[in-house]
Amino acid sequence: MTQHPTPDERRPANDGPKAAARNRAALIAAAREVYAEQGLDAPLSGIARRAGVGQGVLYRHFPDRAAVADAVLEENVREVEQAGAAPGATLAGVLGVLTWHLTESAAFIGLLHPDRTGGRPDDVHAHASALSERVERSLRVHLGDGHRLGASDDLMLAIAMVSGAVTGPTREERERRALAAWRLLGVEVGPVRPFGG
Known part of the structure; x- marks a missing residue:
């Protein structure tokens, strides 16, 4: 029935x-x-x-799969930009948001290495470069005169080095390694959390 x-x-x-x-x-x-x-x-x-x-x-x-990854990357970059533009934003705070994204999003790490095309089409490489530049702009405005990462390529090189250290089976392990890498570079990082979190 x-x-x-x-x-x-x-x-x-x-x-x-x-x-x-x-x-x-x-x-x-x-x-x-x-x-x-x-x-x-x-x-x-x-x-x-x-x-x-x-x-x-x-x-x-x-x-398709690329559109999903692109949406995640765009959201990650947007949140880093929002953190950088927030009233009272500091480099340490924006790096905390960036570090959260590095530990949460495997897709974000590839974005920060746009020079490694890995066979990607030119338009994908150009898009990744544009997103990476947006991240750099959001951080660079908070670098004071004489900051250790102030030289032309030092900021993104430091981020690439930290992203290379973000490995491990758990988010906690990836965060621990990222913070250790920042510490070894002598860079202060604020709380590791999403923007607004």
Whole structure:
């Protein structure tokens, strides 16, 4: 015998654009987590599952794997920019946000090494370079005169060195190693947390 749902048991009305924005944000957050755990080759179905949406919803927002990674990278850069532009922002505080992204997002580390194209098409390399430059601008405005990372390439070289140290099976281990690398470089880092966290 088939039972039909009563009016109270039916699915809620479609929230339209609100639901779409929530789903997109959930997919980006899930992708960041899944990439941190499994790397950039993680199955897209796992990202959709972690976000609590169907795979069709993922493909409505992101047509392919590259688009998902690009959205995570863009969100990471946007948060570093917001941290850098916040009232009272300091280099240490912005580095804390950057370091959080390094420990949370495997995709972010490749961005900070745009000179290593690894066979990527020129447009992908150019986009990665542009994102990397945005990160550098967000940090450079907080470098005081005579700061040890003030020379032309020193800031991004230090970030590349720290990102190379961000290894380990857990986020805590990756954070510990990142902070140790900053300490060895003699650079103060604020609390390691997402912007606004």
